Amino acid sequence: MLDHGAAPPAGDSDPRRPSSGGLGTRLMRRKPVERLVAEGGQGEGGTLRRSMGMWQLTMISIGATLGTGIFVVLGEAVPKAGPAVVISFVIAGITALFSALSYAELAGTIPVSGSSYSYAYATLGELVAWICGWCLILEYGVSVAAVAVGWGQYLNEFLAGTIGHTIPGVLSQPPGHGGIFNLPALLVVLLAMVFLLGGARESARANTIMVAVKIVALLLFCGVALQGVKSGNYKDFMPMGMAGVSAAGATLFFSYIGFDAASTAGEEAKNPQRDLPRAIMLSLVIVTTLYCLVAAVAVGALPWKKFAGSEAALAGILKDVTGQDVWAVLLAAGAVVAIASVVLTVLYGQTRILFAMSRDGLVPKAFSKVHAKSGAPRVNTVIVSLFCGVLAAAVPLGQLADATSIGTLFAFALVNVAVIVLRRTRPDMKRSFRTPLSPLFPAIGFLLCVYMMGSLGTVTWVVFGIWMAVGLVVYFGYGMRRSRLATAEK
Numbered sequence: 001m002l003d004h005g006a007a008p009p010a011g012d013s014d015p016r017r018p019s020s021g022g023l024g025t026r027l028m029r030r031k032p033v034e035r036l037v038a039e040g041g042q043g044e045g046g047t048l049r050r051s052m053g054m055w056q057l058t059m060i061s062i063g064a065t066l067g068t069g070i071f072v073v074l075g076e077a078v079p080k081a082g083p084a085v086v087i088s089f090v091i092a093g094i095t096a097l098f099s100a101l102s103y104a105e106l107a108g109t110i111p112v113s114g115s116s117y118s119y120a121y122a123t124l125g126e127l128v129a130w131i132c133g134w135c136l137i138l139e140y141g142v143s144v145a146a147v148a149v150g151w152g153q154y155l156n157e158f159l160a161g162t163i164g165h166t167i168p169g170v171l172s173q174p175p176g177h178g179g180i181f182n183l184p185a186l187l188v189v190l191l192a193m194v195f196l197l198g199g200a201r202e203s204a205r206a207n208t209i210m211v212a213v214k215i216v217a218l219l220l221f222c223g224v225a226l227q228g229v230k231s232g233n234y235k236d237f238m239p240m241g242m243a244g245v246s247a248a249g250a251t252l253f254f255s256y257i258g259f260d261a262a263s264t265a266g267e268e269a270k271n272p273q274r275d276l277p278r279a280i281m282l283s284l285v286i287v288t289t290l291y292c293l294v295a296a297v298a299v300g301a302l303p304w305k306k307f308a309g310s311e312a313a314l315a316g317i318l319k320d321v322t323g324q325d326v327w328a329v330l331l332a333a334g335a336v337v338a339i340a341s342v343v344l345t346v347l348y349g350q351t352r353i354l355f356a357m358s359r360d361g362l363v364p365k366a367f368s369k370v371h372a373k374s375g376a377p378r379v380n381t382v383i384v385s386l387f388c389g390v391l392a393a394a395v396p397l398g399q400l401a402d403a404t405s406i407g408t409l410f411a412f413a414l415v416n417v418a419v420i421v422l423r424r425t426r427p428d429m430k431r432s433f434r435t436p437l438s439p440l441f442p443a444i445g446f447l448l449c450v451y452m453m454g455s456l457g458t459v460t461w462v463v464f465g466i467w468m469a470v471g472l473v474v475y476f477g478y479g480m481r482r483s484r485l486a487t488a489e490k
Helices: 023-027 033-038 054-065 068-072 074-109 116-123 126-162 183-197 200-228 241-255 259-265 272-301 313-322 326-359 378-394 398-425 440-454 458-482
Strands: none
Touching (some): 033 116, 054 200, 054 259, 054 272, 074 116, 074 313, 074 398, 074 440, 116 126, 116 326, 116 398, 126 183, 126 326, 126 378, 126 398, 183 200, 183 378, 200 313, 259 326, 259 398, 313 326, 326 378, 398 440, 398 458
16 A cells, blocks of 8 residues: 655655745646545545445446447448458557556556546646646546437437337437437436436446446347358458558547546545556456457448448348347347446546546535535536536537547546656555556557547647637636645645
């Protein structure tokens, strides 16, 4: 265990006295790892409860990762790579692995709720930590809204296949897309909010059940579609060459976003130093295995050229193989559960990151107020859920949703840098997991993230720039002066 009572190491700002010095010094003030860990679980009026073991933590990461991607991504990736899309999934998984290794080391060393925000605070300074946290707010908040919109579409598919009726477009589409209000999107966010208000243990149980259902749904797809696999569909294995495989891999990388969700549960894990690194790595292995298995069966059951423009490729394959609609309906039901699980786990991560930022004084104290009975940050949960729900129901997200990718990659890049910095500044610190071949692997992870960011469109960069500008205004107008390192609160 870490020595919580140790004095701050040389170079770290002492949290026991107000910050002094120029603006640059204040912006670079760091929060010692010992203090971060010692404050773990502490909120306004109560503490978070340590109730989750390794399996629950693994399910949180799988729940946040395994969702809409596998149900719709094949229609976009297969035309680029052909049957070699299986290799593309492996490439994307390896790309994610470098950042996952860095997350695993820091999650075991600094087991707190703030994830990459807290890691940056301990290593890169307050301003960089704020920027990272602001990126995470964009990533989690907008992705919850985007995923909730997708949930409504799958719900309509399920209803059409079971009762023959769907929710009218006027109530299932946002303004500008033929509707007035996207009611299903709001409902799934509010449903997730109810679970979260019950506490972390209850939320983890609900998520575990939902993750089990969607894994069973994907395995069911493999079992049924395997009957239609033809060896001839694999003959032209790499029609677009390695360039096509790489292009598909870049697209598929975003199917792995979410593996870091377990790191937001650092203050509610029973044994975070041991279980967080294991959960992060295990979830990545399970998700990659499922992706490759589903992709291999899918391209074997359907000629790769027929995937173009298909947003429901898996359901279509089951219908073609069996000649019956019942299997497609079951898969739609699995998709409904899968996406609900993503909403729940991502919303959970959003509330815990804001909890950590609030405890540090960078956002209002209401976000770190803990309900004494449930051990959940209820005010935080309600505010975040209502904001995301209204955003999903009333705003056509369009290309704004792409901003989640750039925010995620930016956070991943900072985590890789943080590992290198902490190894240099605190080489003797006890680590329950160590990234192999450091600093080489973290450096590769950083470069891969930067490369992925560079491949994003101009509109995404403009949205990201505007969001960052707003964040800097909020920080200099509020957070910098109210930071607990600035006010020397205890």
